[in-house]
Amino acid sequence: MESFNHSSRKTEDTNEMSETSDFNFPAPEPWVRESIRSGIAIPAHPLALTKNRKLDERRQRAITRYYHAAGAQGLAIGVHTTQFEIRQPQFGLYQPVLELAADTARNCDAASGSKTVLLAGICGDTKQAVAEARLARDLGYHIGMISLSSLSNATDEELVTHCRRIAAEIPIFGFYMQSAVGGRDLSPNFWRNLATVPNLVGVKIAPFDRYKTLEVIRAIAETGRSDKIALYTGNDDNIVLDLLTKYVIGEPQQTTQLRIVGGLLGHWACWTKCAVQLLQTCQATWDESTLSADLLTLAAQVTDCNAALFDARNKFDGCVVGIHYALEQQGLLDNLHLLDPKVGLSSGQRNEIDRVRSTYPQLVDDDFVKEHLDQWLS
Numbered sequence: 001m002e003s004f005n006h007s008s009r010k011t012e013d014t015n016e017m018s019e020t021s022d023f024n025f026p027a028p029e030p031w032v033r034e035s036i037r038s039g040i041a042i043p044a045h046p047l048a049l050t051k052n053r054k055l056d057e058r059r060q061r062a063i064t065r066y067y068h069a070a071g072a073q074g075l076a077i078g079v080h081t082t083q084f085e086i087r088q089p090q091f092g093l094y095q096p097v098l099e100l101a102a103d104t105a106r107n108c109d110a111a112s113g114s115k116t117v118l119l120a121g122i123c124g125d126t127k128q129a130v131a132e133a134r135l136a137r138d139l140g141y142h143i144g145m146i147s148l149s150s151l152s153n154a155t156d157e158e159l160v161t162h163c164r165r166i167a168a169e170i171p172i173f174g175f176y177m178q179s180a181v182g183g184r185d186l187s188p189n190f191w192r193n194l195a196t197v198p199n200l201v202g203v204k205i206a207p208f209d210r211y212k213t214l215e216v217i218r219a220i221a222e223t224g225r226s227d228k229i230a231l232y233t234g235n236d237d238n239i240v241l242d243l244l245t246k247y248v249i250g251e252p253q254q255t256t257q258l259r260i261v262g263g264l265l266g267h268w269a270c271w272t273k274c275a276v277q278l279l280q281t282c283q284a285t286w287d288e289s290t291l292s293a294d295l296l297t298l299a300a301q302v303t304d305c306n307a308a309l310f311d312a313r314n315k316f317d318g319c320v321v322g323i324h325y326a327l328e329q330q331g332l333l334d335n336l337h338l339l340d341p342k343v344g345l346s347s348g349q350r351n352e353i354d355r356v357r358s359t360y361p362q363l364v365d366d367d368f369v370k371e372h373l374d375q376w377l378s
Contacts, residue, residue, distance in 0.1 A: 023168035025199040032142045032171075035073055035117050036202050036230045039261030039283060041276045042074035042119065043067050043268040044081035045101060046323055047093070049337045055093055061104045062376040063332055068108040068116065069372060070365070071276035072268070076145060077101045078121035078132075080181055081266040081320055084147075085339040087123065093339075095135060102140050119143045119173060119264070124150050126162050133169035143201055145173040145264075149182040156190040160197075167197045173264075174203035175234070176216055180316045183207065191219035195229060204264045205242075206234025213242070221249035221256040231260045236267040236306045240299035243282035244291060259286065266319065267306050270326035273365035278302070301360050308352035311345075318346040325353055330369040332376075 028036075045067070048059035067075060077098050078086065086093035098120055105116045120136035122129050122144040133144045146163055148154075154162065166172055174194050177183030183206075194200060205216050213235060220226050233242035247258045261283075268275040278298075285291055309326060311318030321344055327333045336344060357364050 023164060025164075025167050025197065026137075026169070026171060027199055028142060028171040028201055031115055032117055033201060035115070036143075037261065039230070039259075039279070040073040040117065041071065041262060041268055041272070041279050042076050042117070042232070042264040043072050043272055043275070044076045044079045044264065044266045046081050046269050046320070046327065046333075047083050047086065047097065047339070048333055049335070049339070051335055051337065053337050053339060053341070055096060055100075057100060058377060059333055060097070060100055062373075063327065064101050064104040065108060065376040066332060066369065066372070067272055068105060068112070068114075069376070070272040070368070072116075072272055073114070074117035074119060074264070075101060075105055076119040076121065076264055077141075078123075078136075079119075079145065080121075080147075080177070081269050081323060082121065083320060083339050084121075084123060084182075087128075088339075091339055094132070095139075098136060098139050098141065106140070117142050119145050120170075121145055121147060122166055122172075123147045126165055129162065129166050130169060133166045137170045142171065143173050144170040145175050145204060147175055147177060147182075148186065149177060149184060152184050156187055156193065159186075159190055160193045163194055164197055167199050171199040171201050172197065173201055173232075176203070176205050176207045176212065177234075178206055178208040178316075180208070181319065185212075186216075188215045188219040191216050192223055195220055195223040195225050200229055202230035202232055204232045204234040205260070206236075208235055208237050210238070213238075214247075217247050217258055217260075218249050221247075221258055224256075226256055226258050230262070231258060232262050232264045233260045234264055236265050236310060237303055237312070238299075239263060239265065239267065239306070240278070240282060240295065240302050243279065244285060244295060244299075246286070266323060267302075267309060269323045270309070270330075271305075271364050273368045274363050278363075301363065305356045305360060305363055308349065308356045311349050313348070313352070314346040318344070318349045321345055322349060322353060325350065326357075329353075329357070330366060331373050332369065 048056040120141040309322040
């Protein structure tokens with residue numbers, strides 16, 4: 001899905017890749033760091049389009065308002081769920097979409113007396129990524145979340161240098177993206193070195209792979225900086241278990257205990273009110289010595305929903321449009337259009353989403369949306 005900026009070029013030429021140790025790394029505002037470390041729900045914001053595939057500002061604002069009203073304390077814009085194609089010159093939507101979300105979130109915050117953490121997706125080679133980071137910062141975004149998919153042939157050292165150059169512009173979130181949607185393998189050595197970046201606020205762990213998830217957690221623990229770097233699940237296929245598990249790393253005589261404290265998820269781009277409640281349910285167990293078996297049942301139910309939404313049966317081909325279908329069913333969207341006209345629901349995906357909506361009504365927030373939809377669309 002990122003073919004427009006997936007080159008095998010190195011991050012920059014030798015001069016541009018030179019020393020980064022003299023950079024000043026802007027620290028996040030204290031409330032931003034505190035919010036991220038406490039563990040919040042961050043939906044990955046989709047893109048609302050008209051029937052002519054132009055930005056539908058009315059429905060784009062409505063979705064942002066929905067997330068805010070549902071209790072999401074963060075928003076991720078310009079990420080995979082927003083469609084990486086927004087950066088293509090023929091669309092030119094990266095800046096307009098970021099501006100619209102930031103403006104809407106700030107208005108919601110002002111009306112409610114709350115604060116929303118804004119994360120901007122950062123993609124491309126170093127030149128493009130630094131430019132995106134500067135733009136996001138100037139638009140009032142608090143954190144840049146870095147996709148490394150474009151740097152498929154870069155070494156660990158080059159990847160960390162790339163991230164440090166971005167971190168010189170804006171506090172950063174690391175991101176381990178699953179390979180099915182364009183992610184690349186990232187070694188434990190990469191994560192250990194990334195953890196030395198002073199303004200690395202958190203890491204979204206989303207390889208959809210238990211082994212790789214544990215590698216990231218262990219690498220962060222080994223740096224001794226796990227108290228400064230928040231871990232977030234992006235494993236939409238394993239949300240509940242990620243949030244319930246206490247990870248104990250190290251030798252028995254000296255262990256480090258970590259938790260995945262929140263979620264930054266495409267799955268949470270729909271049925272968000274229930275997602276916020278789910279996060280709170282998981283967090284409430286953290287001081288308990290035993291877990292209810294009902295939570296394991298819930299874990300399987302949420303994964304079943306995700307299999308339908310993300311089109312797991314068809315290698316995740318419909319993972320973005322599945323979210324659109326769920327939002328369309330609630331009236332937040334009025335079509336399933338993506339920027340790429342060739343992408344639509346996979347065979348059988350509509351029936352699967354309808355099945356989980358019917359089977360697990362407790363995980364769907366239809367009544368909440370119905371009550372407030374006209375207000376959000378106004």
